[in-house]
Amino acid sequence: xxxxxxLFTVRGRVQxxxxxxxxxxxxxxxxxxxHAINLPDGGVEVLAHGSVAALDELAAWLERGPPLxxxxxxxxxxxxxATPPETFRTG
Numbered sequence: 001x002x003x004x005x006x007l008f009t010v011r012g013r014v015q016x017x018x019x020x021x022x023x024x025x026x027x028x029x030x031x032x033x034x035h036a037i038n039l040p041d042g043g044v045e046v047l048a049h050g051s052v053a054a055l056d057e058l059a060a061w062l063e064r065g066p067p068l069x070x071x072x073x074x075x076x077x078x079x080x081x082a083t084p085p086e087t088f089r090t091g
Contacts, residue, residue, distance in 0.1 A: 001051050002051065002052050003049065003050060003051055003052070003084070004049070004052060004055065004078055004079075005034075005047070005048065005049040005078070005079045005080070005084065006047075006048050006049075006055050006059070006076055006077065006078050006079065007045065007046070007047055007048075007076070007077050007079055008045070008046040008047075008048065008058075008059065008062055008074055008075065008076050009039070009043055009044075009045055009046075009074070009075040009076075010043055010044045010045075010046060010062055010065070010071060010073075010074050011042070011043045011071075011072050011073045011074075011075075012065075012069065012070045012071045012072030012073065013068075013069055013070035013071075013072075014042070014043060014044045014065060014069050014070075014071060015038050015042055015043075015044065017065070017066060017068035017069045018066050018068065018069075019036070019044050019065055019066060019069050020036040020037070020038065020044060020090040020091075021090060022065065022066035022069075023036040023044070023046055023058075023061075023062070023065075023090075024036060024088050024089070024090050026058060026061050027048060027050075027058060027088040028088055030050060030054040030057055030058055031050055031051075031054060032048045032049065032050035032054050032055065032058055032088060033048075033049045033050065033084060033085040033086060033087055033088050034046065034047040034048040034049050034050075034085050034088055034089075035047050035085065035088065035089045035090065035091060036088075036089075036090050036091075037090065037091040038091075046058075046062065047079075047085070049084040049085055059074065059076060062074050
């Protein structure tokens with residue numbers, strides 16, 4: 001199984017709509033480790049480490065988000081991660 005780490009930046013109405021916690025639940029379902037944190041500009045940063053297939057599925061989910069979210073855009077970058085995260089956290 002090939003794994004990688006991706007950094008997503010999600011913009012739109014993504015704070016105050018349970019986006020981070022919903023992302024954590026989706027990531028745990030997909031066995032992805034990392035974090036989802038609010039950004040000062042109103043976006044959400046999602047760092048995700050897992051199988052390529054799981055990351056692709058998470059990316060598709062991030063385009064929609066939870067029911068109250070209104071996702072305007074999702075930017076993604078693949079990172080070199082020397083030490084993958086051990087859990088998925090929100091902050």
